Amino acid sequence: MPSETVYARMHKDYLRKNHPEMYRELERSGELLEHCRRRGQEAVDHSDSLEAQMMTSPNLPKDYMARVRELESIPLIVEEIVLHELIYSL
Template sequence: MENKTNINGMNYVLAGDYYIPNLKLSNEERTIGKYGRMHRDYLKENHPMRFNHLILEGQLWTYLADLNEQAQNRLQLIIRQMQEAESVTEELKASDQLAWVRAMNSIHNRAEEIILRELIYGEVVV
């Protein structure tokens, strides 16, 4: 097989009568997780050019793994801030577990909605 470098800097390999891009996958070992998968699907459906660019550059997996870590860290930060603001403490957990579980579920759902809008779907939160 003959290798060829095109003007755009990509390497191509002659396969039969066609030159195809010689793509190399990154050695990323981190998982892309829930938020990375959600953002990948969003990019595939709504921004196919960006999605294809990330694939061709070999950066998709790293990009999604980084985004997933950012989303997880931001989610934990928002949950802690909401717990403090709404006085959802260990004392509440000890005295009324059901109320604590309700409050934590509510906090988690609202925090996750913020993450989805800000990071995963790229909307502006008002």
């Protein structure tokens, strides 16, 4: 799972490329780094919470191999959710 710094950098790049006006305004006001740091921390927290919920879900398959495949896919699913909900959004 990416660290807070990676998530913050990804959000900063997203703003710069897709919302340049907002990026420039945050940069001018001196709030860009703090905004991205906060968003990165939210992403890490949300990621940890989602992963814990999914790992302990009662809906996991009973079959051992199916369960292993499901558990191995959880970090990728969580990352996609976090990227969509927090990093690549305003």
